[in-house]
Amino acid sequence: MSDIKICNPLLRIPLSLIIDDSCPVINKAYYWIQQRHDWRIRHRPNTQPSGWEIHYNRLPSMPNTIPADFTAKWGEWCGEQGIKGKFSIVPFPAGIGRVDQGFKGFPESELEKWLQVAKEVIWNNFDLTPEMLTHTRVVDLDTWQLTEAWEQGEWVDPPVDKLTEYIVAAMQLLKNVGIPCEGVTSPGAFGKQKEEAHSRAILDAALYVNNNPRPFYFLWLIHDQLPDVPIWQIDKDKGQAIASIVSCAGDWFGATGYDTADADLFITEDLESGRLPAVLADERPCVLVGHWPCFYVNDEIGFQVLKTVKQRLDAYDPDGTRTLWMKNSEIGHYWMARRLSNIQPVPNDRQAEQIIQIGTQFPTTNFTLSTDTVANRIQVNGLDLKQVQSRRDFRSGTYLTEAGKTYLAFELNQGQTTIFLLQ
Structure with missing residues (x-):
């Protein structure tokens, strides 16, 4: 019986771009700095x-x-560049205004236009998530007034009994404006010291607000180790779990627009140094993160860095066979399927035929397997896959024979999948 392995989707390394601190109309960095300064003067003047x-x-x-x-x-x-990822929409940014009610001091038409852009342009390629409620001070949900606690300060170690309600409120504000979110983003280190409870609260909130049994969250940025995609709160029978999407690099796009902005820290012009080559060499999900203000502020400095990084990633993968831009939710779903699906070869008496059965409650797209059987025909649930001759043409619904192995890619649906490989 041949060896069956789950590969990266379409034999490509996932790439993804996380945009944090984005919110309608306002520059959150401006208000964060202002509020943090005022808070420090009140509470820690020395x-x-x-x-x-x-x-x-x-x-x-x-x-x-x-x-x-x-x-x-x-x-x-x-969109033109094929970049995909996650884009935050802070739903009550800095307490200035709710996305479903408007922003005092700013034209209502600007909020309407911003939400239209988010839905019609950004959402095509990016998951939209809340970054909790304000990304500054914690909201008292009874009064909707700001407290003196900070979401990324005191709520790094949050009160567990309030977590689900708080995340539900953030998700609900987005749903009120027609955006059922695919996951959440932690503002700063929100929830980090109680990640077990935090992940449970996100999953419960996602089920309650959007009936989403397989959300994701972004909390961790790791730039000194190889990243992974941890899966939490697994219930294989119900098909429920939550993926932690981990960024592999610091925000070297410029953060506020006045912080470190250097494409070489991501990947150098010779494609050999910087953070990304080591992650790509190990074929781990390569997730970049940038804060929204820097892409606009200071002559769009972050946007310029992004353009340079994209050019270099294109040079690293000139024919598009090594990397694949994915939304955060797509990475999460793939890694759930990768780790939580049951794949079994089915014994049979025909030496020229191999049968594989997959049982899963975790569907995904571009599910890719390898086997050391050299196949001449492959069927998935009775439908023939098309044979292709190169990795460039390798897509879902096809198979490729290369160096004594066969690779096959298909849409993995919930339930049972039966694969026939004929030699």
């Missing part, structure tokens, strides 16, 4: 500013808004 607050003196020249027109330009460029 301490020095840290984090983004070091840019407090730049506020007079920093825009407090990021226009919908720019969001459309950025999203259209990403």
Whole structure:
């Protein structure tokens, strides 16, 4: 019986771009810096500013808004380039206004236009998620007033009994404007010290608000180890689980627009150094993260870095056979299927025929297997796969024979899948 292995989707390394701190109309960095400064003066007047607050003196020249027109330009460029990933929509950004009610001091038409761009342009290639409610101070859900606690401060170790309700509120605001989210993003290290409870709360909230049994979340950024895709809260019978999408690199796009912005830290011009080549060499999901303000602020410095990084990734994979841009949810679903599906060869008396059965409650697209059987015909649930001659043509619904192995890709549905390989 030949050896059966699950491969990366279409034999390609997943690439994904996470955009954090994005929100309708306002520049969240501007208000975060302002609120953090005011909070520090109230509570810790004898301490020095840290984090983004070091840019407090730049506020007079920093825009407090990021226009919908720019969001459309950025999203259209990403679509043209085939870039996919995750894009946050902070639903009550800095407590300035709720996405379902409007932003005092800003034109209602700008919010409407921004949400239209998010739905019609960004959503095509990016999962849309809340980044909890404000990304600044914690909201009292009884009054909808800001408290003195911070989502990425005190709620790094959050009160477990309030987590689900808080995440439900964030998801519901997006659903109120027609965006059922695919997962959530932690503002900063929100929930990190209670990840077990945090992941449970996200899954429960996703089931309650959107009837989504397989969401994802973004919490971890690891730039000194090889990343993975941890799966939490597994219930194989119900087909429920939640994936942790881990970024492999720091935000070297510029964060606020005034922080480190250097394409070489991602991948150098010779394609040999920077963080990404080592991750790509190990064929791990290569997830980049950038904060939305830098793509617009300071002459769009982050956007320029992104364009350079994309050019270099294209040079790394000139014929498109090594990498595959994916949404965060697509990576999550693939890794759930990879780890939680039961794959069994079926014994039979015909030496020229191999039968494989897969049972799963975790569907995914582009599911890819390898076997050391050299097949001349393959059927998946009674339908023939098309044989192709190169990795460039290898797609879902095809198979490829190469160096004594056969690779096959197909849509993995819930339930039972039967595969026949004929030699």
